[in-house]
Amino acid sequence: MSQLPIDVLSGLPFGCVYGLLALGLVMGYRTSGVLNLALGAQGFLVALFFNAAIDDGWSSLVSFIVWVIIFGPFVGIALDRLLFRHVRGAPVVVQLVSVLGLLIAIPSLATVLAGSTSPSPHALILAPSTIYTHLGGYAISGQAVVTVSITIVVLGLLSYLMHFSRLGLYMRSVVESPKLAELSGIEAERVGALAWGLSSLLAGLAGVLIVPILHQVSSFSLTTLVVAATAAAAVGGLTSLPLTMAGALMLGITQQIIAGFAPTGAQWTQGLRPSLPFVILGFALIFHPRLTHLAGRSDPMAGINPPVPSLDVIRRQVRKGRNSRWVVGLAATIVIAVVALNVTDAWAFYLSQGASYACIFLSITLLNGTGGQISLSQASFAGVGGFVTAQMAIHFALPVGAGVFLGALAAGAAGFIVAIPSSRLEGLGTALVTLAFAMLADSLLFPLSWMGNGGTGVILPRPQFGSISFNSSRPLLLFVLVFLAGLSWFVVWIRESKLGLEALAVSSSRRGANAIGLSNKRVSISIFTISAAIAGLGGGIFAITDQSISPSDFNSQYSLVFLVIVVVLGSRTVYGALVGGFGYVIVKQLLSTFAPQSFGALIPLVVGVLAISWVLHPEGLIERQHRYITQLKSHLPKKGLVAASK
Template sequence: MVLAASFVEDLVRGTLQGLPPGAVYGLIAIGFVLAYKTSGVFNLAFGAQAYVSAALYFQARNEWGWSNLAAFVLAVVVVAPAIGLVLERLIFRHLPPGSSLAKLVIAIGLSVALPNLFELIVGFEPVAGRTPEGLLPNGAGVFYDPLGLYSFSRDELTALVVAVLGAAALAALFRFTAIGLQMRAVVESPRMTELNGIRADRVSAFSWALSSFFAGLAGVLIAPRFNTLSAPDFFNLVVVAIAAAAIGKLVSLPRALAGGLGLGVAIAIIDTFLPRIVERQQWLEPIQENVTPAVPFIVLFALVTLWPELRSSKEQTDPLAGVDPPPPTPAALTRSPWLTRITIVFAVCFFLVAGLVVFLRADASWLFVVTQAVILSTIYLSITVLTGFAGQISLCQGAFAAIGGFTVFQLADRFGMSVLVGAVVGACIAAAVSALLALPLVRLGRVWVAIATLAFAAFFDAVVVKLPFVGGGGTSLLQGTRVPRPVIGPWDLADDKAFLVLAVLVFAVAAYVVSAVKTGTVGRTLAALRGSEVASRSIGISPTRARVTAFAISGFLAGLGGAMLSIQQKNVNYASNFAPFAALFWLVLVVSLGARTVEGAAYAGASFSLMDRIIFQGTFIGWILRSEDRIPGVFPLSPKWRFVLFGLTTIAFAKHPEGLVENGKRNAHVRMAKLSARRDAHREPSADDAVPGEAVA
């Protein structure tokens, strides 16, 4: 009897304990569902928006000495909706309804760009140890303990109450008000809403202001949970919240809140009881610590892959989409062989010159960034295959790369195996994991693939990395995850120049393989699937086989690149190199520069590691002016501009999914071709005029 009573008591305590974090998940889940319902955007930038408000509140209160209320009004009531309005007006209004993949990519770009832009404008620097404070005075110091089992802090109660009230208020808004109905109508078809006499642009602006207000509110309320405000933490919280939102099928606000609370409570209860089970069942010990952080991601992954109803609540297409002008025709549907030849000749010349300069003149730090650029280009080729060829957005390339890195580390550390062999083994393991992961994903829509891979990346980050046989466990905390440089016969790669040669060789082989894939059967199959899955199936193409192959190749390349990066840095450096939020920027870079070509990956690699050094520090201007003293005073620019710049270029993804550089290059080529055609024909070409015009004349 005593045992039973204590069991119930523990159960209740666990439940109470789980409510505050559950309320946080619920708050974000509500905001996420709100944005999805009213704008059709899978708003991964929700965390970034919440972060901006939380940081602004903190800055106004602690740095500028404003009162709580004034800081709240600024951060949540004014700035948060204003951000939403700007995003709607400048970006999302111009996207046709239903372009969910483009919206997702833009949201990913924004989640990289917004926090950095904010930090640059306000001059905010996340400083460790300055704990954010809540809305109410002394929120972390006053406690309430209604049942004598668990004491809620005032901050926690505030978040809980606001989450419940917010869900109720928003549900009522959708259920009972005209604007609620109008917001749902506009998501489906702004034009048809207009035909009902309603101003669609105002409704959509209101939707964005409302969901952004909610993002700001959630940000300020959850900030006290963190020791330090940082954008990646907010992003990770959004991934957890998506799991809660998925429980509500992404449309139900009360169920999203319930999902959030449920997750919080489930985690707390597992935390309470698992240790006791483990006491009796010793073999469970290694997983004990890792079960709870993994729960949301396992739930999310399982829901996405195993619950078809979630996916079938797919968006409705706009019946009036035909009113839009057709998308601008790509400058050329296939590249002319001339363009390819010119590109190759240019690239060879450029690399010869650049290579010579690097070899003869570069110091150690330049060698480091150049080598890093080459290796990252190899990793980015994995995105070229998956996103460019297969049209799938994967957010777990960082995890694949880390698998390569950790394999090299483990094999070298435990068995003294050669790191080059280790790199190949690591790449193979990454390929196998990637192919396995692909199996449940190949039949999902593209947006769901992105979400499922995000769940996997978060799972890898929260659990797998901490396992001793992956990340090294406790010993790696002290010694790091050290990786030696290899020696091939007389060739000692501890020398940085020698290692650069190896990195270039690896990249060259990878680039050759990728271009062979592109022109080979796999590439053509993937291109067909990208065009129309139904049409491809009807001519006997198996989407499963083609996509699993693409995932495997991509995993191999990422794993290989990750291993090379670890060897170069002589350490895996997981957190700074491969964490999910860091890897988001990879995708942003490749997609904005050119996801369909090898050069695109190379540009992305160069941009990642060289842009800061060459452009932002003013070095390039210095070269042009031939004197370092004449570099204008605005330099050096903050490296954060890099994130802002590329984050914002994803906006172009909707119009130019092949990437900016590729698009520019093709446009230039077409213009050249037109010019020469004009010269030949001595007349105005009328290629742009439509055929009906002639018929009437």
């Protein structure tokens, strides 16, 4: 038997696991409009308890019934009650951030509950490595038989449910408009909960089936698998179950073929196999007709619960005069000088790091707060900026300052390339394209020798301007703070410039902006490119502060965490980015210095819970406080809100 059929057969179990996860994603999306990227974390949770129970002496069948069949759907139903039903019909960024919160919180919660020791991987029903038969030259293992059989049964049942049953019809009506469905006597919340239970069951099945293949119980692997499975879901337009399954099988099989045929040794070929799903995801998003308008889910009853009016409406009533800006600027300068001259060297270093994160966070302020766009690749742009800064200093002996500038240009160029396809999309589509780029950067771009030095990272010197050396941390902190102040001013300036106003118009209504002659593409691409360049600047500052940069400093998961931090604090104000940047480093440092080691697992849990709670105050914590203070001070909201209603 030639190699190709063997690769095809060996790719089937992988394709089936992708398929189960992708079907779970589609089920959730079709019934709630929420793309649950936390499905991998749910699968991890089930797989963890399933395997831990077998370690404790349970039989695999009992463990399967308790953890996969009962606990799995229970997790989905509980999450629906706590979260998903509250974000149905909410803006995409609200849905995405709450889901990212789950993605961050669930593995952390699992570690707290089950301990940090990973259980041994166990198989379901048949022994995974036992060979039951041969098909041509391919040995069919117990794992392959179980995985493929379960997937076929699940696909059949789901297809019947969605296309021929009354419940399936209810599910489809609820996703379009829960309120309209309720007007027809359908209990929308119960239908949604059932769908989430099913989706979670699929995630648990996938988790239990993939663990013996991967030989480990890992939340990171399952999360990456879910993002890869998103490619399969995208092939099915996030709606078609058969096409989703076909896409998943194609993905699993093609990956095996690549692994079998691609030349070994070269760095790029090693990254090719894991990159394939993200390439497919990017292409599907750009060319699939159903996916170009993912933001256009129109609930005819959406007007019943209008969103909270933007603080901008209120602010326009109390727009700060130039004098008050000068006062703020002067106060900031005094604070910077006092802080930079009085902290210890160690804290000067930490605060410089915080400032570099704040620079990266400002890119999210501009992109999301002004442009209304969602990017899940800002850390990757920061990585591009940081690596180019370092490589320019090491290989071309350029001054580090010039390297930072070139790094920002390179990040801007990468942003421009990503912005072109993403400008054709809206909301969730943009988020997924950027996520695909972030994953590609992880697996293909950063490991390259001329970028991340083969994955080992790059070491670079601190800058030197004439006789001023920044080798000591305090002068560096002063420099970085002044740089951050300038960048903050730049972001505010962009927001109030013609481009900023155009971006606000486009983010409020693309059709409306088009109607007054604005080019959505030009505006979206411009804001995205500038934002990527700002992230690149932040990455460069991070590199010179740390004097090194490695792919693990800016992997795709950081992009998710960065987005969560900024929007939870408030993406419509630069204060959100500043508080986020410094707060991120200070809290991390304080905990590692003063708190017991076990607290480490709680940090993601707290970040996750904050993200989930953000549903209650989507304007951000800082803006929320500002709103309260404004209300207390002058009762201006009344006028502002009347203005908003007109």
